[in-house]
Amino acid sequence: MKILIIENFWLGGKKLKLTEKLLLNTFSILPTLYARQLAAITPKKHSVKIVDERYLNINFDEKYDIVLINFNFSSVQRAYEIADSFRQKVITVVLSGWYPSIMSKEAKTHSNSVIIGLNETNWLELLNDYEKDKLKPFYEPKKYDSSVRIPPTNVELPGFIFTGAIEATRGCPYRCDFCPESNIPGGSQYFTRPVDDIIDEIKSIPQKTIMFYDKSLTINPEYSKTLFKKMKNLNKKFFCNGNADVLARDKELVRMSKEAGCVAWLIGFESISQETINKIGKTTNKVEEYYQAVKNIHDNKMSVIGSFMFGFDTDTKDIFNETLKMIEELKIDIADFWILTPFLGTPLFDKLEDEDRILTKDWSKYNMKSVVFKPKNMTPDELLQGVKKMYSEFFSFKNSTKRVLRGLYLGFYPFFLILVRNSITNIIIRYFSSYDN
């Protein structure tokens, strides 16, 4: 069989210039992973091609037996366009990803089959069913079966890619009320892959630096310690996500991550207000522990990438300046600022829908860079301008230079990361300003 896997994330159909493609492709900390995992487990008798529309165009004239499109909310329109074009050519279309998992009935009207949740076992079952001409309309998430081993993601993307990608664990049990990933069917089901499989996979990744796609490598600290211990002599560098509670309390884990090659921890701080944190159900965060978490990471010469969100019901217009002040005090090296987005399937969406505060159901705007609901204590424009201000202040020449110089103390890789992320964020800022509300 000839299979095409299309991954279409985050850009909402926006076309990139050649220089932007090169920059993203080379330095992206979010290399395509899911498509390559599916390609890697596809039996070798089939031929698989991957297209990530950020970099490559789709050839609609090529003949395929199955086209799988994996997409999220902001790419719905483009994904359906692609699906409909292939269906007109009587090619079997399968849809998967966040959006089809939540809106499976709608997705089915544009496809032959929908995979709900992330589950490799379904892909193999689907291929078998296709060969027997017994394709099912929906493939529900299955309980993880440890006999299913995700092999190395051995499908190369074109060009020079600076960062490789891997996934040691999947799912997150915390279910924060805004989080689409843990609230999709099967998303809060947490499982770990055998550590030796991860080690084999890391050895086979050609890149020196790797991004762990895990929602958090602090959910099961003992598992992560075993993993870090075995990574010690692999001579790799990596970034990973973690939660503030464990990073503040478990110094041994932080130290072991450094010894394993960790360059940076990405932490979803979300808010500097404990009241907000309590309301959104982010049980891993205690604001008073933020300082210790950052200190532990810096003490071990790694950098901190902080993620913050704005627009919570407890946020007033003061939240922007207060957050900037605290980020400065915490000495966070790199930060991402997002507009709270009520993704379908989350408790947050249900609440705002009940309160008649959803402003648009144009899913292309559900990109965390547009205001799609009525905030409680500010206007939508004040929220948008506030987040833009966070970017312009945090990434001002003076502040960026200060951070880059401070990064020198952390050693080459954290320093390089801080330098590079400033360039990438410039691209993000440009995208940001392209959205109108």
Ligand code: SF4
């Ligand atoms: S801790 Fe992170 S990944 Fe887990 S539910 Fe909360 S936001 Fe989602």
